[in-house]
Amino acid sequence: MAIHPQFFLFELKPDGVGVITLNRPDRLNALTFDVYRELRQVFLQIDLDPQVRAVILTGSGRAFCSGGDVEDIIGALLDRGFQDLLEFTRATGDLILAMLECRKPIIGALNGTVAGAGAVIATACDFRVAGEKAKIAFLFTKVGLSGADMGASWLLPRIVGLGRATAILMTGDFVSASEAERIGLYHQVVAQDQVLEQALQLASRLARGPAFGLEITKKLLLREANMDVRSAMATEVEIQAACMLHPDFRAAYEAFRAKREPAFQ
DSSP states (O other), rough: OOOOOOOSSSEEOEEEHHHHEEEEEGGGOOOOOOHHHHHHHHHHHHOOTTTTOOOEEEEEETTEEEOOIIIIIIITTTTOOHHHHHHHHHHHHHHHHHHHHHHOOOEEOOOOOTTTHHHHHHHHSSSEEEEETEEEOOGGGGGGGGGGOHHHHHHHHHHOOHHHHHHHHHHHHOOOOHHHHHHSSSSSEGGGGGHHOOOOOOOHHHHTHHHHHHHHHHHHHGGGOOHHHHHHHHHHHHHHHHHHTSSSHHHHHHHHHHOOOOOOO
């Protein structure tokens, strides 16, 4: 399944790592209607593409993503009616859902400023590897909107807790990379010139892992959020029994006995 986006870059590495690069460095990789639409489509393609086993999302230049383009999106929305605005906000939510429901692990390689919609997109990644200059802000209240945008009020409290999420979403203030790492929003902060390399190392490790096991883990992390403990336990015991029938389980056992790395499907 060939993936050839028009509005950003995509490269499939030999080890099955797909790298998406937002490529409007002169606009701090601000999002346009076309980028929103195509990003969602690419994540839907990646979900079905057996060649892609892990994904990196990054930006070119000095920013990861500065959010919606001031003129191409924000200015264009001012004269639209409610139904047109609702169509747009649904499209932004659909992108986040495509990322969350993608069966492949997604790593945000945050090479610089992460703001507005870019912050929500980064939060929807399964991992966030950030550079020292990758400050992050959910800027929505700064422009008169709700901080609950694109699923941010569902995603962020589950990562940093309700108290911190309340402060971040209501003030819209920037959080430094070091603080974001301290509160668990970033998994790792590295030197600016090491962001993509560290993300590639993690993605390569995940790409060698058990695709089915990783898929199930990601699905249940989302699904069990609204379950009581008995429902969650019932779900896990059943799916784990099913996982034990998968060839990867035997492959791991045989590799352990042979004292070698397992070759997962």
